[in-house]
Amino acid sequence: MAAEPTPAERAVITRSIPESETVEVLGRVVHGGHDARQQRHLLLPALAAVQSEIGWVSPGALNEICRRLLVPPAEAYGVATFYALISIEERPPLVAHVCDDIACRQSGGNEILSALGDRLDVITSPCLGQCDQCPVVLMQRAGQDDFVITAATSADVAAALNGAESATTPSHVEGGRLLKRVGQVDPGSLAQYRREGGYQALARAFELGAAAVIEEVKMSGLMGRGGAAFPTGIKWEAVAREPAPRYLVCNADESEPGTFKDRVLMEGDPFSVLESMTIAGFATGSSRGYIYIRGEYPLAFHRLETAIAACQANGLLGGDILGSGFDFDIEIRKGQGAYICGEETALFNSIEGFRGEPRQKPPFPVQVGLFGRPTAINNVETLANVPLIVLEGGAAFGAIGTPDSTGTRLFCLSGDVVRPGVYEVASGVTLRNVIDLAGGIEGDLTSILLGGAAGSFIGPEHLDLRLTFEDARAAGVSLGSGVIMVFNSTRDMKDLVRRVARFFRDESCGQCVPCRVGTARVEEAVARANGSIEASLIDELDRAMKDASICGLGHTAAAVVRSAIGLGVLGESR
Amino acid sequence: MIDITIDGEVVQVVSGSTLLDACRLIGKDQPTLCYLETLSPVNVCRVCVVELEGSRTLVPSCSRMAESGMVVQTDSERVRHSRKVVLEFLASSVDLSLAGSEVRDWLDQYEARPDRFGPRAAPTGDRDRRHAGHHHRTTGSVAETVQQSIKIDNPLYVRDYSRCILCYKCVEACGEDAQNTFAIAVAGRGFDARISTEFDVALPESACVYCGNCIGVCPTGALMFRSEHELRQAEMWEEERQTVTRTICSYCGVGCNLDLHVQDNRIEKVTSPQDHDVTSGHLCIKGRFGYEYVQELGDLATTPIDEVLARARQH
Numbered sequence: 001m002a003a004e005p006t007p008a009e010r011a012v013i014t015r016s017i018p019e020s021e022t023v024e025v026l027g028r029v030v031h032g033g034h035d036a037r038q039q040r041h042l043l044l045p046a047l048a049a050v051q052s053e054i055g056w057v058s059p060g061a062l063n064e065i066c067r068r069l070l071v072p073p074a075e076a077y078g079v080a081t082f083y084a085l086i087s088i089e090e091r092p093p094l095v096a097h098v099c100d101d102i103a104c105r106q107s108g109g110n111e112i113l114s115a116l117g118d119r120l121d122v123i124t125s126p127c128l129g130q131c132d133q134c135p136v137v138l139m140q141r142a143g144q145d146d147f148v149i150t151a152a153t154s155a156d157v158a159a160a161l162n163g164a165e166s167a168t169t170p171s172h173v174e175g176g177r178l179l180k181r182v183g184q185v186d187p188g189s190l191a192q193y194r195r196e197g198g199y200q201a202l203a204r205a206f207e208l209g210a211a212a213v214i215e216e217v218k219m220s221g222l223m224g225r226g227g228a229a230f231p232t233g234i235k236w237e238a239v240a241r242e243p244a245p246r247y248l249v250c251n252a253d254e255s256e257p258g259t260f261k262d263r264v265l266m267e268g269d270p271f272s273v274l275e276s277m278t279i280a281g282f283a284t285g286s287s288r289g290y291i292y293i294r295g296e297y298p299l300a301f302h303r304l305e306t307a308i309a310a311c312q313a314n315g316l317l318g319g320d321i322l323g324s325g326f327d328f329d330i331e332i333r334k335g336q337g338a339y340i341c342g343e344e345t346a347l348f349n350s351i352e353g354f355r356g357e358p359r360q361k362p363p364f365p366v367q368v369g370l371f372g373r374p375t376a377i378n379n380v381e382t383l384a385n386v387p388l389i390v391l392e393g394g395a396a397f398g399a400i401g402t403p404d405s406t407g408t409r410l411f412c413l414s415g416d417v418v419r420p421g422v423y424e425v426a427s428g429v430t431l432r433n434v435i436d437l438a439g440g441i442e443g444d445l446t447s448i449l450l451g452g453a454a455g456s457f458i459g460p461e462h463l464d465l466r467l468t469f470e471d472a473r474a475a476g477v478s479l480g481s482g483v484i485m486v487f488n489s490t491r492d493m494k495d496l497v498r499r500v501a502r503f504f505r506d507e508s509c510g511q512c513v514p515c516r517v518g519t520a521r522v523e524e525a526v527a528r529a530n531g532s533i534e535a536s537l538i539d540e541l542d543r544a545m546k547d548a549s550i551c552g553l554g555h556t557a558a559a560v561v562r563s564a565i566g567l568g569v570l571g572e573s574r
Numbered sequence: 575m576i577d578i579t580i581d582g583e584v585v586q587v588v589s590g591s592t593l594l595d596a597c598r599l600i601g602k603d604q605p606t607l608c609y610l611e612t613l614s615p616v617n618v619c620r621v622c623v624v625e626l627e628g629s630r631t632l633v634p635s636c637s638r639m640a641e642s643g644m645v646v647q648t649d650s651e652r653v654r655h656s657r658k659v660v661l662e663f664l665a666s667s668v669d670l671s672l673a674g675s676e677v678r679d680w681l682d683q684y685e686a687r688p689d690r691f692g693p694r695a696a697p698t699g700d701r702d703r704r705h706a707g708h709h710h711r712t713t714g715s716v717a718e719t720v721q722q723s724i725k726i727d728n729p730l731y732v733r734d735y736s737r738c739i740l741c742y743k744c745v746e747a748c749g750e751d752a753q754n755t756f757a758i759a760v761a762g763r764g765f766d767a768r769i770s771t772e773f774d775v776a777l778p779e780s781a782c783v784y785c786g787n788c789i790g791v792c793p794t795g796a797l798m799f800r801s802e803h804e805l806r807q808a809e810m811w812e813e814e815r816q817t818v819t820r821t822i823c824s825y826c827g828v829g830c831n832l833d834l835h836v837q838d839n840r841i842e843k844v845t846s847p848q849d850h851d852v853t854s855g856h857l858c859i860k861g862r863f864g865y866e867y868v869q870e871l872g873d874l875a876t877t878p879i880d881e882v883l884a885r886a887r888q889h
Binding site for chain 2: 059062072073074075076077078081082083084087088089123124126337338355360502505506507508509510511512513514516517518519520521523524525526527528529537540541543544546547548549550555
């Protein structure tokens with residue numbers, strides 16, 4: 001007989017799958033067939049709710065979710081086992097996820113793990129997106145909100161595992177445009193947001209009309225800040241041309257190691273994320289927006305949830321926003337520990353209740369995106385630029401920075417700098433300028449991880465690189481998601497490179513052969529490097545992974561190792 | 575009609591054709607592992623990649639639609655290199671010894687050297703328990719494989735996932751592309767991804783209906799009739815001595831064609847021709863496995879009918 005849920009599990013599942021989702025066709029309630037199967041998008045929220053309330057997903061709970069959503073248990077199991085934050089084995093109600101990724105491991109993360117790593121309730125974690133305050137620990141708690149311990153010690157973690165709570169310290173930020181309200185306003189107060197200029201841009205957008213908003217965004221030269229640098233206006237125009245219904249998705253699955261700028265925006269200025277999305281929804285003619293936020297950001301999730309409720313209560317989300325006749329609402333979806341879900345098509349599959357496996361492109365999301373509909377998907381920072389463009393005009397925005405890299409950019413400074421944090425600078429300043437803003441380098445510089453794990457390790461000779469798309473391209477590097485992680489001569493670089501290789505082996509979705517096996521083979525080659533490294537082998541793997549993988553993860557996974565080989569940190573090439 | 579150029583040759587194809595269709599039209603078949611005419615393309619194995627002018631990466635010919643003016647190379651250095659490395663990845667991590675002979679031909683053709691990643695790691699018993707994002711540390715001294723023990727949990731077929739290349743064909747055949755039973759799916763992540771029932775329960779506890787359509791589409795022998803598996807274990811499987819007899823399933827009125835694979839006057843395996851317009855190669859449990867009555871009732875020509883019926887009633 002199939003396992004049954006406990007009463008507690010049943011109650012959680014009932015709450016997470018609302019009755020209203022029962023589909024009514026021609027006056028009859030449908031419990032089966034295609035219509036009922038359209039509830040599949042509730043699979044991940046239901047699994048996440050059980051994980052969050054009960055602490056693990058038992059066979060009984062999985063069966064109950066499957067009965068309610070008409071999802072085959074084998075498929076639901078395939079989805080549950082895709083995510084690192086979901087456990088299908090019973091485990092303690094309090095679990096510490098200790099970051100041992102690039103920024104944290106040599107800054108206290110490893111010490112916590114050597115002190116507590118034998119405990120069943122202490123496990124390692126990839127980057128938790130707070131690299132300015134290493135080491136970082138995520139406390140996953142059954143029945144209570146998760147929280148993050150920054151600048152953690154093993155004593156802090158041991159206390160937290162005994163039930164102690166601690167407040168997260170905000171990140172250090174400097175910047176006058178995208179960051180102007182961060183740390184200055186109460187992130188829970190809609191009234192204060194409006195006093196500080198909030199929702200003027202949306203009102204202005206309604207005056208301009210959707211087509212004119214897109215024109216301004218095109219004129220601004222805004223390009224995506226998530227790493228791919230695609231022109232935002234062109235993306236929106238393409239979506240607006242396609243038939244309705246269309247969707248607007250805010251990609252807040254910020255999981256690129258070393259990146260924490262989107263978290264800072266969401267935690268410090270959540271209403272601006274919602275206003276930006278509403279403008280984008282208006283411009284593209286979408287009536288529904290989704291924010292997909294990584295599960296390791298409990299505070300940002302909470303702030304956004306509160307902000308959405310405030311906007312809904314004040315006519316800023318829902319029907320006829322500000323009397324414009326435009327209807328738009330926003331739903332948050334929480335990731336459950338999968339870097340790959342930051343890839344746009346993997347993110348769609350994740351929302352839809354499937355495994356977060358990227359789709360082959362074409363077709364592109366502007367035509368076939370979320371739920372198979374035309375979809376505009378933008379990174380949080382990209383969207384945060386939109387109210388500025390609407391208010392000051394695309395031309396004025398485009399005058400900031402360089403002609404090919406307009407506006408300001410957020411850089412995530414971490415590692416061996418005096419004041420780690422998020423720094424907003426106009427495109428065109430040099431790497432050295434930004435590091436100086438952060439108080440300069442502590443110790444002797446050996447290398448910098450630029451752009452994140454999907455970027456590259458570069459040497460001190462690049463300090464005068466201007467931080468623009470065009471300069472980066474010319475230098476054969478990528479600004480990626482704005483990561484600038486600095487390493488001095490005390491750092492064991494080989495250990496860091498090995499960690500990056502491990503990261504990609506962990507985070508590959510496993511769908512395509514070049515990435516699934518390639519990430520394992522690259523990690524093995526790096527692990528056995530002992531005084532010398534098989535550089536030509538890694539070159540060969542890199543070429544095949546770049547050429548034949550389905551998505552960007554496979555395309556970039558070996559490149560970062562190659563960049564480290566180029567710096568000589570893995571020993572002599574052979 | 576659409577004009578495209580393949581290796582310098584202009585090809586006319588109907589709209590809706592893939593690059594693979596176009597290649598086949600001019601007799602240039604491409605290697606494929608996860609592709610099957612009767613299933614939706616999943617484009618995951620990446621051995622069919624070709625070079626498309628103007629595309630940053632190679633593209634999977636099995637699913638990329640032909641567009642007017644495309645210029646395609648199927649044997650460029652980039653294509654050969656990617657195919658070689660992909661085949662090395664598979665051969666170094668999976669047991670391909672029962673895959674079709676064409677796979678061995680491709681390994682030769684592309685000069686794959688799967689042993690260059692080091693000696694193969696020893697089999698492990700935990701692949702079904704691995705948690706996403708937390709793999710075992712490696713020293714790099716051996717090349718990790720999917721080697722594990724064979725799953726034998728029912729009388730009809732076995733699952734030897736040491737031979738599984740994760741082509742998704744069995745999942746598709748069990749799901750929307752044929753059987754709509756959804757007893758298996760891909761679970762886990764990355765190198766630890768695997769085909770699994772829910773919570774890795776044995777097949778008799780799962781939704782499996784034993785249609786065997788997963789066996790029918792498996793390209794590497796990971797899924798196999800138990801009868802074939804046992805004969806192979808005993809080194810008595812001799813394909814060259816077998817006859818294949820095509821007949822029509824006697825159970826219902828649909829008219830599925832059956833190919834009976836017979837060795838020593840015993841049916842050891844049943845398949846259905848993939849190009850048959852009734853079955854597309856798929857069957858139900860009766861057609862696939864319901865043949866024992868044929869060989870357990872004695873010689874029908876010489877046994878009195880009452881005796882045949884009496885024996886049948888005992889079954």
